[in-house]
Amino acid sequence: MWFTSLLTTTAASFGRLLMTMIVPTAIPIGTLWTLLRAGSFTGHTDWRQVAPTALVNDSFGLLLVVAAIVVVSAVWQPFQIRLVRMLEGYWDGWPVTARIAPLFVEWQRRRLAGLRERHAALSRPEVAAAPGMNLTEQAARQRLLAHRRTEHRRVLARLNRFPDSATTDQLLPTALGNALRAGEVSAGERYGLNTLASWSRLFPYLSDRFRAVHNASQDSVDTAANLTVSFFLATAMTVAGLCREPVYYWIPLLSLVLTCVCYTGAVAAAVQYGTYLRAAYDLHRFDMLKALHYPLPRTPGEEHAMFERLSLFFRVSEDMTGDRNRLAKYPAYLREYHHSGAVDADDTAEAENVDPK
Numbered sequence: 001m002w003f004t005s006l007l008t009t010t011a012a013s014f015g016r017l018l019m020t021m022i023v024p025t026a027i028p029i030g031t032l033w034t035l036l037r038a039g040s041f042t043g044h045t046d047w048r049q050v051a052p053t054a055l056v057n058d059s060f061g062l063l064l065v066v067a068a069i070v071v072v073s074a075v076w077q078p079f080q081i082r083l084v085r086m087l088e089g090y091w092d093g094w095p096v097t098a099r100i101a102p103l104f105v106e107w108q109r110r111r112l113a114g115l116r117e118r119h120a121a122l123s124r125p126e127v128a129a130a131p132g133m134n135l136t137e138q139a140a141r142q143r144l145l146a147h148r149r150t151e152h153r154r155v156l157a158r159l160n161r162f163p164d165s166a167t168t169d170q171l172l173p174t175a176l177g178n179a180l181r182a183g184e185v186s187a188g189e190r191y192g193l194n195t196l197a198s199w200s201r202l203f204p205y206l207s208d209r210f211r212a213v214h215n216a217s218q219d220s221v222d223t224a225a226n227l228t229v230s231f232f233l234a235t236a237m238t239v240a241g242l243c244r245e246p247v248y249y250w251i252p253l254l255s256l257v258l259t260c261v262c263y264t265g266a267v268a269a270a271v272q273y274g275t276y277l278r279a280a281y282d283l284h285r286f287d288m289l290k291a292l293h294y295p296l297p298r299t300p301g302e303e304h305a306m307f308e309r310l311s312l313f314f315r316v317s318e319d320m321t322g323d324r325n326r327l328a329k330y331p332a333y334l335r336e337y338h339h340s341g342a343v344d345a346d347d348t349a350e351a352e353n354v355d356p357k
Contacts, residue, residue, distance in 0.1 A: 016219050020080075024226035025073040028233040031255075033065050040241035045248065084225050087266070088177030104173030112162050112171070115155055122152040160271055176225070179267050183274025187281045192307035195277070197314040198288070205287040206280060214280065217273045224266035231259040 035041060037050045076083075089104065091097030126145060133141070161179045163170050164186055172178050188195040188202075206214065238252040285307075286296055294310075297303035 016215075020219055020222045020226060021073045021077055022069060024223070024230040025076065026069045027227070027230040028237065029065060029069050029072065031234040031237050033061075035237060035241040040245075045242065045245055080222060080226075083229060084222065087174060087225050087228065087263075088180055089173035090177070091173065101173045105171050108162075108171050108173065108175075108178060112159075115159050115162075119152070119155050119159060122148060122155060161267060175267050176263070176270055179270035179274065180221075182271070183277040187274070187277040188285070188307070188311075190278070191281060191285060192304040192311065193281065193285065194311035194315060195281075197311055199277075201292070201314070202280065202284055202288045205284050205291060207284070210276075210280065210283065214273075214276050217269065217276050220269035221266060221273055224262050224269050227262040228259055228266060231255050231262055235259060 034050055035045075038045045038047050039049065089101065091101045126148075161175060161182060163178065163182045170181065170185065172181060184195050186195075188198050235252050235255040238248075238255055242248040242251060289296060289306075292310075294306070297306050
């Protein structure tokens, strides 16, 4: 747990803990403490009571708030992955959300279909300028073309938030889930590797410089997701505490706007994270093969065939334990170790004749 390692952490690690856990936790707790001090839940709100009047009298309350932030952060940290998955749209675990998830998936499917139609329309060749156009007409045409190119880039950016060739089974109910899935189903799949099955084997061999960039991108997703939940909770608290005072309705409205901004930032960070995920396979997929003591492929077809069969091995490795008959169906270059990196001629010939399917 991060709390036990806080004394030996580096400045960078402490900054990560501060942004991903402590600050998001402090927002709803600070909001609740402020509303309680101001008397918002019991009567008329008096913001003057929030400011400390005597440090000796208020120090104990402030100490309790700090302790509550630390304790809640420590308790909430193991649920970080579950929180992100909830925002992604993995709602099968709850009966109510499992029922409404197909409705949101259908909405995402229609959005994707509309973006594809718009992309097809904007991709059509531009009509050549008619001869004899005066300067005013030429300027109007240039503005129209500039607007069309801008719209085309915007549509392409939104299409990048969805998986390529997405079907209903691949789509998730939320924009964040689809943005993350776009990277999860394309990073290794371009080479025949199953990303989810192979990522844990590839991650240890990332270079230190690339791992720092990758971790920073992942922290951006986690921070934005946590802030989204924090501002949503703050919105609910301010609505409950200030519902009888219309003059303060701007406070929950501002909190709701910040919730939407943070969620939009989480989607943008997820798209960037998918870019780094694909780059990891571009740069380090052969490092994983070397670590597994498999020979490096010599052709793109051999590479795709090797990675497809290796992905199958990763996914069913537990079922294949001790089953040498199933292992015997694999080509020699997946059944033998090559510690020196040399490939026998027979193995190369067999690899080139492997059917990718």
